Amino acid sequence: MLIDEPKGSEKVPVQDVLTRAQSLSQAGDLNGVIQCLTVAERTYRKLQDTESESQVLISICQYLFDAQQFETLNEKVEELTKVRGPLIVALRQMFEHCRTLAKSMDDGDTKGAFMQALRKVTDGNVEYEAVRIDLTRSLSKMYERLGRGQEAVDVLMEIAIETAGTLTREDRAELVIEQMRLNLSIDNFIQAGIQSKKFPLRGTEKYYIDYYSQLLLLHIHERDFLATARDFRSISQEAERQCKAKDKKSIDGKDKEEGWKDEAERRDFINIIHNATTSSALFLLITPYSPEQNGMLLEAVADGKRPDAPILNNLTQSFLKDLLISRPTVEQVFSLLSTECLALTGNIRSLLPQLVSSTCSSVLHPGELSQLIRKELLDRVTEHDLRVIAKFYKRVSMKRLAELLNSTEDITEETVSKLAVDGQIYAKINRPKQFVEFVRPLSTDEVLDDWSNRVSLLLSKVEKVSQLIEKERITCGDHSESSHILS
């Protein structure tokens, strides 16, 4: 037959081959089909007929797949890849077809093995990189669905984002977020941290919400509250930007489908903004005092567009004033505050839709986190009060200081020492006499400097006043004693 024994470069239309294969398959002769197609494949490969070659390749895979011969399929795919002078384009089309086939399969080891086989043959060639990455992602998703987290991570982490040249910025962003998410789900914080550095920040604004919601888990785990506050702020800023863009599009009428689908969608979005802003404010409050933290607080208050959270706003403002806040007042408002600011309940999952399914167990235990936030907040209040006291007191007895801070003498002493070591306040504890001194004794130079400053200030004031008097005298027209003043 023509097909069994091809002569030289004579070309048989691909349609004929396919019809023959079909008739053979209807007769139940799968081996015959494969043999027939394999021969044709070789012919077309030699002829460099990419189009026919790809059709033949695809049908080989399809027949084996339909017959559920997965092992043979895996072997065949490998065999077809390792031929001499392969047609890259045709092979890529075959891989893409296989990928769709694989995706249509039910989850399980067979699918896993097929995907692994495909990943194996597509490894190391830049032409198949996109297919391979896609396969890898679906495989890892499958493992995740099956509850095999570790395997999912291992597979996904095989993709080296830095060297994957065919990826666009968007794909790269998505991949990094996925890798971070998986690593966090198995509590591998170090790896998640490493991956987070690979996120391309420019031109990927629409992924910010996803990215920062993963990053903030990492930061909460590291107890880096300032960074967490910043993450929440980035989320709220981006959400606000997207919200505005969508508002505009909804009204505009041109790209209506890019606007809001319904009122509920918009409400959800507003909710995200609210949660992110309040959480940002809360985490900022529990950040230990630093110039940067203070700057961000000032910014948050000056922003003006604060969410509807009066108690949180009041608290934020009182942190910026030189007035005592006192722990009991804060403890009183805890219940009200947690209704305004969900983060206080420690239930981070409920804040953002991106986190609802997150399984990062060590961070997201609501009770623990809530306790932690409350404790930190109370500590910050004590520290703030102590800073205020240090500013206005010269000396105070340990007993009274503990009373003012609503705590015991031991804890007070500890707090004072801590702030003094940090350099936030100057304090000197006189233990035998049981008092604290907050005023730094001045050195001789400083005393002299101070004195000379004051004298020059006084002189300039005298100068100014005498000028004013002189001016008054001249404008009032009384020249009689002006000479006296001047002398």
Add this chain to the structure above:
Amino acid sequence: MDFTALLALKRKGFWTELTSEIEDFINNHSGIDLMPLYEQVIKGSDHCFNRLRWAQLINSIAASIPDPVAFLGSIRQSFSEVEREKEADAFDLITLCLAQNLQITNQGSLPRTEAEEQLFAQGEAVHLEGRELADRLVDEVKTRIESTFGIANATLYVNLNEPVEEPVSAMLHLVLAEKAQLVNDYQSFYTHMMQYLSRTPLAKIKEEKKIDIATNLCLAAIVCPDMYGFGELVSHPILASLEGKPNAWLVEFVKIFDEGNITQYNEFTSKYSVQLQSIPTLLNALSIILTKIRVMVFVSYVFSLSSNKLTIPFATIAQITQIPIPHVEILVLQTFGSKLLKGSIDQISEVVVIDDIKPRQLSFFHVESLEKKVATWGETVQDSLSFLQVQIDQTHSSLPTI
């Protein structure tokens, strides 16, 4: 209504005279719907008037008609893009008046014209309800005024932009103050209202409006937790409008705060308890009021001290402010924290050392005490002078004569 005189002026083209006449007309006909005045006299020749004065006329007319929002909205839309740039002051004044009406009624949206349709197509939501729309309008005006006066642009725009006319900035502050009043933001109500008053001649404000403003200013000053500058309010002429009116006691109350007199405060609160009870704003803020009066008492006391007596024992403070000694430190911290005084507390020796008092506007009461202080100082100087004289004389006489 008889417009013959006005129409005659209009025919002759005496626009300045006509404007003054219309102003008089409006003043004489308060409480009447003035729409016919606009329809018959002003309409059609809007461009012939001085635009700023014209805008003021329109605002007065709008105040007299039942639906000012629609009227002002249509007037605002009659401005072309070029006019909005060129006659920015008049345009802003109209916009502000519109915003004022919108935020009071909190309803109504603007009818759309072609220009608005265009804006709408650019994504600007024009159909907003009352206050939201008012906020946006006010923001627009504020941005323009700030860009004219702003610090950031000050160097760039010196002499380039014409200064914003007084009535416009006054109106802006009035609208902002009213907005603050709607949301019970006493601090910003007080600041904006004071700004408004400093830009508007008192004679131009209606009598009942003055009483209203004075009452609210007094309340805001008493209730607002961070406001201690009573001197400014007490010496403001607006308070005179409350004299002989049922709310006159408020002025007295504010004066007590300014003087910082706790005895008077106690007498006053017992005497006027009925009136105090009748105002919920005051009732809700009783603890703030009490803290404020104590702080004021302390500050006034420090002010009256001479400079060599600025080390005050806790007991003295407790006595003058009538609080138990353990609370003294909290009060002093409050005063220091509000930056009214500078100094330090020495809890071991139980004294407060005052370094500095925040400068503030002094009312007559404090100026009097200052006068006494100066007089004492004068006497002391005189004493030292005579002492010196005696010394010199003695030295002189004891010198050996050459």
